[in-house]
Amino acid sequence: MSVENTAASILQRGVELDTKQRYTEALVCYQEGLQILVDSMKNSTGNKKTYLRSKIEEYMNRAEQIKGKVAKLKEEGKYHEQISIENNSTGYSYESVFGRFLDEDVIDVKVEDPYVRSFHQCQNFVRFCEVLIKRCKNLNTISLLTTKDGNNNDQIKWLSELEFNLKRRGIIFVIQYSPTLHDREVILSTGWIIKIGRGLDYFKPPESKFSIGAFDMDFRCCHETTVDIFHSKNVKQPI
Template sequence: MNIESAAVNILKRGVELDTKKRYTEALVCYQEGLQVLVDKMRDENDDAKKSYLRKKVEEYMNRAETIKRLVLKQKEEGKFHEQVQIENNSTGHGYKTLFGRFLDEEVQYVVVEDPYIRSFHQCQNFLRLCEILVKSCENLRIIKLKTSKDGKSEANQNAWFINLTDDLEKYGIKLLVEYSETLHDRQIILSSGWIIKIGRGLDFYKAPNNKFCLGVYDLDLRQCHETTVDIVHSKNVKQSCG
């Protein structure tokens, strides 16, 4: 019963996201919930219960397939747009939670455009993103960062990027850093075509209350500033990243 309740909660979350047209997030919930229901159904001995579970599996599977077709159609037409509103002081918005579902074997090249990867905590945010990319994108070969120079501690900024470059090379990934004083865009471009635009860039987390509290390392537990995340897809990205 606990397993079934867990599946129901995941699927309810899927329906909620589905209603808000956050289709790729809804799809993740449907797939997770369906897996739990299918496992439960296989272990069920009561025929009536098994029949009920089978009906629910078919119902959610059909909706998941409909969403897949819808997302594919919108991608093909260049009309895909998903938006996440991050409220002030809210939690649960680590980078992997926000857009980890788009980080897969298709990603070979990532461009990060953010004028504020300069101070220590901002560069640490970029480091956290790089860690997720390394773990999630097995065919990743290049990360390109476009940012601005830190006039106050340019030497430190350069040193941090040199250290990160050396480490990424161990994983067969090349880090390219390009400086621009006119950059305003804040977005993460994946060679698979997905573009994640975060209103405040990577630096939308509030400083932790102290160095020994929840959220210091796990960004899902860190309070956030209010910002908007827009996710779109462009077939032209593959050509520009090639």
């Protein structure tokens, strides 16, 4: 596949997401496709360069329109985007789902999930923290509100080990427990609120420890769930 065809495929995906009003995802595709076209135009001449320039202007204008629309909806507190994850689908690692909202502006992250209790659920939470550390260069605090797993002291042990590791990186880890917690959401200090029907535990077990998807979660099959994305100007910071 040529460079231009690769860019066209990515941009077309952006158009599809744009049509579905999945604007933040569409912007990622537009930006990626535009960068490919810009790099290609630098080495082009004549009619090809003219054609590429017109395409770049076309998609740049659309990207700017989306940015404006997202900014307006955020300002009005009306932004809502929904993603449906189908049963056995792949490509929904934490980085893929949350990555576009994670940057140097994120200082605090609050997670409410009643099911960070068993071994694999706590491991998933560690994976989520790894993505936060990688993406959020100024991250200061991660807060977790979950439920206790009966008399299972391992849950407390695992989360305490994570607390120690985060502290060594200069990140405060606040753990709280609620016996009545039901909501599942991730709240970023930048105002983004991501609600996942199944919480962070939406991955199926790998077929084996040596199967593709055992480590890279983008290859891991998912349970059916829905992701709802909102934005609020009045996000309460973790205590």
